[in-house]
Amino acid sequence: MSALFSPFTLKELTLANRIVVSPMCQYSAEDGSATDWHLAHLGTLSASGAGALIVEATAVEREGRITHGDLGLYNDANEEALARILVHCRAHGSARLGIQIGHAGRKASAHKPWDGGRALGVNEDPWTTIAPSALAFGEGWHVPREMDEADLERVKVAHVEAARRAERLGFDLLEVHAAHGYLLHQFLSPISNHRIDGYGGSAENRMRFPLEVVRAVRAVWPEGRPLGLRITGRDWMQGGIELEDAVTFANRLKQEGVDFVCASSGGVAPNAVPRIEPGYQIPFAERVKRETGLPTRAVGLISTPKQAEAIISEGRADMIALGRAFLDNPHWGWLAARALNAEIERPVQYQRAADKVWPGAAYADAN
Template sequence: MSRLFERVKVRDVEIRNRTVVSPMCMYSAVGGKLTDFHLAHLGRFAMGGAGLIFVEATGVSPEGRITHGDSGLWNDEQKEPLKRVVALLKSMGATPGIQLAHAGRKASCHRPWEGDGPILESDKNPGEEPWQTFSSSAIPWGENWHTPKEMDEKDMEKVRNDFLAAAKRANDCGFDVLEMHNAHGYLLQSYLSPIANQRQDQYGGSLENRMRFPLSVAKVLREFWPKEKPMFVRISSVDGIEGGFTIEEAVEYAKELKKLGVDVIDCSSGGQPGKMNLRSALGYQVPFAREIKHSADIQTMAVGFIVDAHQANKIVEEGSADFVALAREALNEPQWFFHAEQELGQAPEENPYKEWPVQSAFWLEKRKKTLDRLQAAPVK
C-alpha cells in the first residue's frame, strides 16, 4: 500500500490518510464569522478524500486579524458556524483542524484582491477602519505600513490569554487538531526572526531569547489542549534572507516545541520583507521538513508546490515528512485526493470509486463501465 494513503494515528486521533488541506485564508468572513461560502469551500475537500482539513488562519482577537474578512474565534458567537464545518467534515470522513493566529505587524491590511496593503485613512472601505498593530519591535513591515507597538509584558500576557480562550472555543466546536500559526512574518514569527526582532531585553538577541515568547504561547496551548488530541505548529523554517532565521535555528526551536508536547511541525518558509534567496520549485520546502524531522526527531508536514500524486507519495515513502499538505492545488482540484488514490493504484480495481460519496460513486461507476465498453468497441 502507498504510505500516503495509509491510515495514521496521532495521539488518539485517527486520520484516514496522510494528506492535508493547508489553512488558506479566504478573507470572506463577516465579523469573524464563517459563512455558507466557507461551508461549501471546506466541504468540497472532505468530499474529495482529504485526510485532515484545516480551517483558515483564525484570529484570536480583533487586532490579530490580517483583514476585516478574517475568520475569528474571540467570541462565542463565532463558534456556531465553525460547529457546522466540523460536523460536515466529520460526516464526510475527514478530520477537522483549525489554525489559530495573530497577524502582528502584518495586520490591519486590505484583502489581497483589494490591494493587499495596509489600510490607510485615504483608502479604507466604508466601515472598515485601520487598527493599532503589534510586534516584537516597533518596526513597520514595509514602506507606508503602520508602525506596530512594541509589545510589553502586559501585551504578551493578553496574547497568551487570547490564544488560550480561542483554543477553548475551538475545543467546544469539536476540532480534533489544533495548529499554532508561527510563520510567514505574523506575530509569533516576528519574535523568532532577527530581522523583525530588534529587542534588547530577554525576548531579543539570542535564539533562546527570541524563542521565549512563542514557546510560552505554545506551552499554554498544549497544557490546555486535550491530551488525546494532537497539536501542530506551523513555522517559517527559514526567513530566506541574509541575517534572518535559519534552518539550524528552526531545528532547535522544533526540539523545544517537542519538549512541550507539540506533535507535528508544519514546515513553511519566508514572511519577512525583502527578496528571498529561495527559488520556488516543485516541493521546494520539502528539504526543510526532512531536516527538521530527522534532526529534531519530530513528525513534520511538507507543504509548497506539491502537485502530483507520485511526488506526494515519494515525500512520505522516502521519510522526508509524515504528512503532505496541499493548498492552491486543492483549490484547483478539490478531488485531487481521491484521484491521487486511484493514480497510485490504491483504489479497488473492480470499484475505483468505492471511497467516494455514494451520491457521486454510484453514477461515476456506471459512467466508467459505459466508457470502458465504448472504448473497447471496434471503430467503424
C-alpha cells in the same frame, strides 16, 4: 500499497491517509465569523479524499486579523458560526478536522489580496497593530506598537481561549501558526525582533514568547488530541532564520509536548525572495524529522500524486499538505487515489463516479 494512502496516527487520532488540506485564508468572514462561503468551501474539501482538513489561519483576537475578512475565534458569535460549518463537514465529509490559530502582528490591518493587499488607509477602518518591535512590515505599512507586558499576556491568553473554543467545537487537532511572517514568527526572526529585553537578542530569548504561548495552549488542549505548529524553515534573507534555527526550535517544541510540525518558509518581509521550485520546502520537513524525531508535514509546490507518494515512501515527511492544488481541483485526493491505485472514501451521492463502477474512470486524467 501506496505509502500516501497508508494510515497515520498522532496521539489518539488516526488519519485515513497522509494527505492534508493546508489552511488557506479565504478572506470571506464577517467580523471573524464564518459565512456561507466557508460552508461551500470547507464542505467540499471535507469530502476531497484528504485524511485531514485544516481550517484557515484563524485570529485569536480581533486585532490579530490580517484583513477585515479574516476568520476569527475570539467571541461566541465566531464559535457559533463555525459550529454550523463543522456540522455539515462531519455529516458529509470523511476528513478529520483541524484548525490553525494565530495572530497577524505587524501584518494586520491590511486589504484583502484581491483589493491589493496593502495596509488599510486612514479612511478604511484600520486598527493599531502590534509586534515585537516598532518596525513596519515594509514601505507604506503601519508602524506597529512594540508589545509591552500587558500585550504579551493578553495575546497569550487569547491563544488559550481560542484553543478552548476549538476544543468545544470538537476539532480533532490544533495547529498554532508560527510562520509566514505573522506574530510568533516575528518574535523568532532577528529580521523583525530588535527587542533588548528578555524577549529579544539571543535565539533563546526570541523563542521565549512563542514557547510561552505553546506551553499555555498545551496546558488546556486535550492530551489525546494532537497539537502542532507551522514553523519557518528559512527566512530567505541574510541574517534571518535558517534551517538550523528551525531544528533548534522544533526540538524545544518537542520538549513542550508538541506532536508535529509543518515546515514552511518566508513571509517575514516583502523583500524576502525564496527560490521556488517543485517541493522546494521538503528539505525543511525532512531535516526536522531526521534530527528531532518529530512527525512532520511537508508543504510547498507539491502538486502531483507521484510527487506526493515519493515524499512519503522515501521517508522525507510523514504527511503532505496541499493548498492551491486543492483550489485547482477540490477532489485532488480522488485523483491521487486513481493514479496510485488506492481506495478512497467518497460521499454516497458521488459513489457512482468510483473507479469500480464508472467506465469513464479508465479514461480520466490521472497523471
